[in-house]
Amino acid sequence: MKLLRLARILSIGLRYGLEEFFLGHERVRPLRWLVRVTLFWRPLNEPRGVRLRRALEALGPIFVKFGQMLSTLEATYKKPLADVFAEFDATPVASASVAQVHFARLHDGTAIAVKVLRPGIAPVIAHDVSLLYAAAGLVEKLFADGKRLRPREVVSEFEKHLADELDLMREAANCSQLRRNFKDSPLLKVPEVYWDYCGRDVMVMDRMDGIPVSQIGRLRESGVNIPKLAATGVEIFFTQVFRDGFFHADMHPGNILVRPGSEQYIALDFGIMGTLTEVDKQYLARNFLAFFRRDYKGVALAHLESGWVPPDTRIDELEAAVRAVCEPVFDRPLKDISFGRVLLQLFQASRRFNVEIQPQLVLLQKTLLNIEGLGRQLDPELDLWKTAKPFLERWMNEQMGWRALVKNLQAEAPKWAVLLPQLPRLAHTYLSRSDDQGALETRLERIAAQQARNTWLLAATIGLAALTLAITLLK
Known part of the structure; x- marks a missing residue:
């Protein structure tokens, strides 16, 4: 096969x-x-x-027979389709290589969308992924940059997201999480999931009505402020990435609608979602903010501290290379900037400094290119830097200011409340474990001696400070 x-x-x-x-x-x-x-x-x-x-x-698989789709649904629900849905449109409203979507209506009158996985698609994808691994191995062996590009890790990351796409229960969970993140938000609307009707091969959610984001003429006719819509898209992206660390990673125009007469987006298709750790978010924010401030040394230092470049890298040389790529694109509208070209130039510069590709950030880079294309389509005059910079500065202040301190204390307080009463017992248990009593006594003597020295130093420091203060007052 x-x-x-x-x-x-x-x-x-x-x-x-x-x-x-x-x-x-x-x-x-x-x-x-x-x-x-x-x-x-x-x-x-x-x-x-x-x-x-x-x-x-x-x-890719181009079509699937309606009978196969019916078999999938009835196998999931273990009952005839008429017992599950009051109405079911046999003609799919959206069809892709992995799944297709049908409009339907529940018996209580709720309008819904039913996403059905294509039968037999999993083995096809598994075979293709195995071939990608073989190709990745060839890239590592044939190309000088093969190991630095980490093609096997990239394919592995891609395989994880493909596996997620083939499990519609996981996609439903993604949708539910994103909906919770943007609950009552004027920026983004996410459909509600109907869990009682969901399975590994079927996902049921609210039917979303809106205007495709690519139909600019219809958007204007409905009263949408196009420049504001473009700026809102940038804010949604940075909110997902830096506030939540959980972002829609398939934001092409086919997956985005706009509520008529407003600047609110409607998200569709949650099979591919990206996640970032707190460490990833911190370093990305530092890179973006330093970039927006034209602090190229800050960009270089962030790369060094994150371990993305070898520790012996010369900061001044990396700073100069980043400046040469980024400086020409500032103060230009989006229509005059190609993120693809900028990323390519950064990639070429990274080769010189042995920058390791970060597989977990590949989806983010892909999403950035989607955002560029969407922004260019909506408002070519959009200044991405000025739009994104205030949001990033506000987020960094929240991460490093007193609000962040209070938030971290609140998060850690339950752990310390449990741990603190146990400390004396844990210390006693640790000290009593030593089989060598003489070694234990020696350690205790060293601790006592060190404490005595610290006490002497503290007293000397206080005395010196008092003497200095007295001399100052006498003057």
Whole structure:
């Protein structure tokens, strides 16, 4: 089965001329002319990017029979579909390679959307992922930057998110979490999940009505303030990343609606969500804020302290490299900036300094590119830096100011309330464990001696301070 799938992938790749992505390497470049001569009949007039998209579309499952979808639903509910839903539209309103969505209505009249996983998709994806691992191994061996790019870790991260996408109960949980994070928010609306109707292969949620974010004309006709909508999108992104550490990582226009007559977004499709640890958030915020302030030394130091560059890296050289890439894009509207080009230049600079790729941040980079495309589409004059900087400064103040201290104390107080009464017993237990009484006495004597020295130093310091104060007063 795997060999057949591999043969199909190779045949489609050759049909669309995708060998160009691999035969550019100097070790296999002599094979390029042989492939071109052998497959001279192929029409390769379209750009390489277009051919890649067509190949990917040909590889994914394009449709599934309605009978298969019915079997999936009835297997989940263990009853006829008419007993579950009062109405069910057999025509999918959205269809992708992994799942499809149908509109329906519950017996109490609630309008819902039913997402159904395509039958048999899991084995296909598992085979494709195994091939990605093989390709990652080749990248590590063939390319000088292979190990630094950590392709196996990147594929592993990708595999985790694919596994999440194939479990619609997990997607429902993602949706529920995001809804809770933005409860009563004027920025983002998230559908409610109906857990009684959800299973691993089926997810049921509120039916969301809105205008696709890509239909700018309809948005304007409904009274939406387009520049404000673009700024709101930036705020939603940074709120998800830095406040929650939990963000929608598939924010292409097909997954975003806008409530008519407002600047409130409606989120759809929660299969791919990104998460960040507190450490990741802190270092990312430092990088973003230093970047927005043009503090390139701060960017370099953040990379060094996070361990993303080797400890012997020269800060001044890394600072100069970041400045050369970033300085030209400041004070420009979004229409004049290409994040893709900036990321490529940063990637080229990172090669010189052996910057390790962080697999957990790959989804964030992908989402940033989605945000760029969305912002460029909505408001090409949007100044991303001025829009994002106040939010980041406010967030950093909350993380490092007195509010953060109170918040951390509140979080840690229950732990200390349990631990403090146990400290004498724990200390006694630790001291009594020693089999060598003489060694225990020696340690206690050292502690006593150290305490005596500390007491003497404290007394001397206080005396010296008193003498200095008296001399000052006499003057």
